[in-house]
Amino acid sequence: MDKKKYTDYIDEKKDTFIDVSDRIWEYAELSLKEFKSCELYCKVLKEEGFEVESPICGIETAFKASYGSGRPVIGILGEYDALTGLSQVAEGTERKELVEGGCGHGCGHNMLGAGSMAAAFAVKKYLEDKGEGSGTVIFFGCPGEEGGASKAFMARDGVWKDLDCAITWHPGDCNQVTSGTCNSCIQTEYAFKGIASHAAGAPEYGRSALDAVELMNIGVQFLREHMPSEARIHYAITDAGGESPNVVQPHAQVLYMVRSVLAKDALELQKRVDDIAEGAAKMTGTVLKKKFIDGCSNTVTNKVLESLLYKNFEEVGVPEYTEKEKEYAAKLVDSYEIKKTRLPGAATDESEDIKKYVKEKSQNGTKPLNDFLIPYYYSSKMRAGSTDVGDVSWLTPTAQINVACFAAGSPGHSWQNVSCGHSSIGHKGLICAGKVMASTAIDLYEDPDIIKAAREEFEEKTEDGYYCPVPEGAVPVLSGEKIEF
Ligand SMILES: [Zn+2]
Known part of the structure; x- marks a missing residue:
């Protein structure tokens, strides 16, 4: 040829x-x-x-x-x-x-x-x-x-x-x-909604979304000791509330990236991060909303x-x-x-x-x-x-x-x-x-035989099946956009 x-x-x-x-x-x-x-x-x-x-x-x-x-x-x-x-x-x-x-x-x-x-x-x-x-x-x-x-x-x-x-x-x-x-990777954004209040005058009426983000981060920090060694969890605070310390921050957002070799394992780990986010919301009396951003295998x-x-x-x-x-x-x-x-x-x-x-x-x-x-x-x-x-x-x-x-x-x-x-x-x-x-x-x-051989190798290596990191119904979005409640 x-x-x-x-x-x-x-x-x-x-x-x-x-x-x-x-x-x-x-x-x-x-x-x-x-x-x-x-x-x-x-x-x-x-x-x-x-x-x-x-x-x-x-x-x-x-x-x-x-x-x-x-x-x-x-x-x-x-x-x-x-x-x-x-x-x-x-x-x-x-x-x-x-x-x-x-x-x-x-x-x-x-x-x-x-x-x-x-x-x-x-x-x-x-x-x-x-x-x-x-x-x-x-x-x-x-x-x-x-x-x-x-x-x-x-x-x-x-x-x-x-x-x-x-x-x-x-x-x-x-x-x-x-x-x-390489690694599989899943990105999820977590938004917390709290209640603004005077941080000194009426703190008991405030519910801090920023506290929720901080507690979530601490929770994940403790999780790191109990996950497979090749897994990684990274985060970025995309909204820290406001700039005034004398206000109880009513909104805050954090973007998480969970990596593991197999998507199957990243999805498992992701669930544990979700649980921590829910825990943080409970601890702070805030409301949690999460958004799937993207994921790959x-x-x-x-x-x-x-x-x-x-x-x-x-x-x-x-x-x-x-x-x-x-x-x-x-x-x-x-x-x-x-x-x-x-x-x-x-x-x-x-x-x-x-x-x-x-x-x-x-x-x-x-x-x-x-x-x-x-x-x-x-x-x-x-x-x-x-x-x-x-x-x-x-x-x-x-x-x-x-x-x-x-x-x-x-x-x-x-x-x-x-x-x-x-x-x-x-x-x-x-x-x-x-x-x-x-x-x-x-x-x-x-030469169809090459395709056949490639296919055989492929079947063998993927026999556990594909775990799609993208949930049904999710649409491609970019991170960092404000999540509305
Ligand atoms: Zn590139």
């Missing part, structure tokens, strides 16, 4: 993908508010001949773009949300806001979506050549990755379970196939798909850089406030061989751009952090890659990432990602 024809197609259409990436970068829209970004994707995909549906699952900025007929059905996932406070001049080597107080693509989701779309374009071209009934490709526009976890809502609504496989990627500072798992690895991605990554090759790009990246590296001492890649702390290889290739971590592919290393290790790709991976075999789009060691969610995400380094990364994913998908259409 000559896959080059299709990776060449990505090169032919390169300007389209880069333009979309740069425009999404400029829009820099926050989670669940990616209206312009979603509109742009839908327009470009329609023009290419995809059948586009938006919104889906009641999420306004989500879409699906399909092409082809019959099985296998392969899903390619894209994201496009930005982060607050990270507006930054493109290709800048020092911190300079583009829009005062504006948002920015600090996680590179502008490239994530565009690179995935490039893959979908190439796969469509392949399916066109193969003719009717040879398979289907669906490019999913998944909003709100940073907040909202739309993929988990889409999981609850049955979007992923009918796919044969799903493929995605994430911009990073090195080239690797992502393996290993850990990722299920798939060695079959990961190996296939690696094979294609080797074939496609990694981006090559000009001297100018290397100089620019070196300046970004110089701008880090804290220099990373870790070598690039997730597997360097798991395998001595990979560590040795990466050490040499990265010149002991001093190269400003990681212009090499890290050997594939299958891992079942848990890495702290969460992604809603997890919920996809519990419902269909899923795998992902990282492609270097940022300078080496670039901090996550940083202005340096925003700067680089609108540069030729980022552009090369997204084109490379598109090619690797497209080639992998084509292999899957060509």
Whole structure:
């Protein structure tokens, strides 16, 4: 099978993908508010001949773009949300806001979506050549990755379970196939309603909502000793009542984040946090209201798909850089406030061989751009952090890659990432990602045995069943909004 024809197609259409990436970068829209970004994707995909549906699952900025007929059905996932406070001049080597107080693509989701779309374009071209009934490709526009976890809502609504496989990627500072798992995570906001009163003159008439938040936090603090060691509970007080100490605070709100490896365990732990919140309300004579914010599951690895991605990554090759790009990246590296001492890649702390290889290739971590592919290393290790790709991976075999789009060691969610995400380094990364994913998908259409093997592995790893962290009836919302009583 000559896959080059299709990776060449990505090169032919390169300007389209880069333009979309740069425009999404400029829009820099926050989670669940990616209206312009979603509109742009839908327009470009329609023009290419995809059948586009938006919104889906009641999420306004989500879409699906399909092409082809019959099985296998392969899903390619894209994201496009930005982060607050990270507006930054493109290709800048020092911190300079583009829009005062504006948002920015600090996680590179502008490239994530565009690179995935490039893959979908190439796969469509392949399916066109193969003719009717040879398979289907669906490019999913998944909003709100940073907040909202739309993929988990889409999981609850049955979007992923009918796919044969799903493929995605994430911009990073090195080239690797992502393996290993992460945390599941549930966010819930708790609001307490009390009664305001003069704190000195008539304290007996007051019921403090702030006391309730404090007691809840203390209760959870004691819970921490009696929960599994890999579980985590974090919180942020999103409303501390008022600013006058001489008033009994009549309202207060706290946002909790419960993490455990398995969603099943996070859901159990979540119930204990709920009980503590109820206890705090009772102790203070306040009224409690809680709101589910979002939740996502850990990722299920798939060695079959990961190996296939690696094979294609080797074939496609990694981006090559000009001297100018290397100089620019070196300046970004110089701008880090804290220099990373870790070598690039997730597997360097798991395998001595990979560590040795990466050490040499990265010149002991001093190269400003990681212009090499890290050997594939299958891992079942848990890495702290969460992604809603997890919920996809519990419902269909899923795998992902990282492609270097940022300078080496670039901090996550940083202005340096925003700067680089609108540069030729980022552009090369997204084109490379598109090619690797497209080639992998084509292999899957060509050889049903690979899908069968991926499916067998998937069935074995998910035999306990999927525990959806998103309750029935919940709709995607952002945290921090005031809960009305
Ligand atoms: Zn991200």
